Amino acid sequence: SQTIHQWPATLVQPVGSPLSLECTVEGTSNPNLYWYRQAAGRGLQLLFYSVGIGQISSEVPQNLSASRPQDRQFILSSKKLLLSDSGFYLCAWSEGGADTQYFGPGTRLTVL
Amino acid sequence: DAKTTQPPSMDCAEGRAANLPCNHSTISGNEYVYWYRQIHSQGPQYIIHGLKNNETNEMASLIITEDRKSSTLILPHATLRDTAVYYCIVRVLGGFKTIFGAGTRLFVKA
Numbered sequence: 001s002q003t004i005h006q007w008p009a010t011l012v013q014p015v016g017s018p019l020s021l022e023c024t025v026e027g028t029s030n031p032n033l034y035w036y037r038q039a040a041g042r043g044l045q046l047l048f049y050s051v052g053i054g055q056i057s058s059e060v061p062q063n064l065s066a067s068r069p070q071d072r073q074f075i076l077s078s079k080k081l082l083l084s085d086s087g088f089y090l091c092a093w094s095e096g097g098a099d100t101q102y103f104g105p106g107t108r109l110t111v112l
Numbered sequence: 113d114a115k116t117t118q119p120p121s122m123d124c125a126e127g128r129a130a131n132l133p134c135n136h137s138t139i140s141g142n143e144y145v146y147w148y149r150q151i152h153s154q155g156p157q158y159i160i161h162g163l164k165n166n167e168t169n170e171m172a173s174l175i176i177t178e179d180r181k182s183s184t185l186i187l188p189h190a191t192l193r194d195t196a197v198y199y200c201i202v203r204v205l206g207g208f209k210t211i212f213g214a215g216t217r218l219f220v221k222a
Contacts, residue, residue: 032208043199044156044212051208059209090155099144099205103155 002027006091006104013111019064019078021107023091026072031093033074034101035066038088050074086111116200121217124194130187132216134200137181143204145176147185149196150215156199159185190220 003026013019025031032051036044046059048066056066063082067075074091088108092101117135124130136145144163148156160167160174162183167174173186187194199215 034208036212043214044210046209046211049208057208088153092155099203099207100146100158100161101210102158106153106155108153 002093002102004091004093004102004104006089006107008107009105010108011110013081013109015083015111016080019076019081019085019109021076021089021091021109023074023076023104024072025093028072028093028095030071031095033068034092034094035074035076036090036092036103038090038106040087044090048076081111083111085109115211116202116213118198118200118213118216120214121219123219123221124187124190126192126220126222127189130190130194130218130220132185132187132198132200132218133182134185135182136200136202139180139202140204143202145174145180145183146201146203146210147172147174148199148201148212149194150199151193151196156212159198190218192220192222194218195220 005024034049035047037047038044048056048058050056050068053068064078088106090106091104094101144161146161147159150156160169160172162174162176176183197215197217199212203210
């Protein structure tokens with residue numbers, strides 16, 4: 001069966017510091033991968049998606065970037081965090097050609 | 113992708129059926145209706161999806177009106193663990209962008 005991992009689970013970072021969140025998927029090949037952000041009490045906002053290694057599409061211009069160095073690895077990064085980057089970051093995957101997205105446990109980021 | 117409208121919150125007694133409505137009056141013919149739920153501080157969990165016909169799985173039933181402008185998610189016997197935010201989403205099969213609105217916060221009470 002497929003599993004999706006995210007780490008860290010929680011993170012507190014100062015403003016201006018860099019960020020690296022990692023997501024990995026097991027049990028599938030060539031998945032579509034997604035990064036979402038959820039602000040407190042709000043719905044989910046799609047940030048990036050990827051259909052293959054090195055292929056990244058950005059949905060919202062922002063302070064963040066994403067990379068996919070391996071088939072089942074998706075990384076969310078920032079060079080300098082802003083207060084507004086605080087939130088719950090969720091990684092998701094779907095099978096290529098299928099549509100149901102399966103979410104990871106999330107990373108709660110607090111920027112102080 | 114079409115937008116959806118859901119009530120902000122609902123209550124349900126434990127053991128009773130929970131019926132969660134969703135309006136999607138601008139849905140296109142090739143857009144599916146998906147339901148997810150999110151328990152506090154966890155990632156969303158897929159529940160069910162459908163295009164035209166009613167669907168049922170081990171978690172819930174999805175009833176889509178004939179004109180497809182609205183749907184209802186039914187949890188047949190709600191338990192306390194079903195307390196969560198339920199999201200109704202419409203999207204094109206194979207499309208990448210999924211718009212999650214505010215959802216319905218369901219409170220199951222003993």
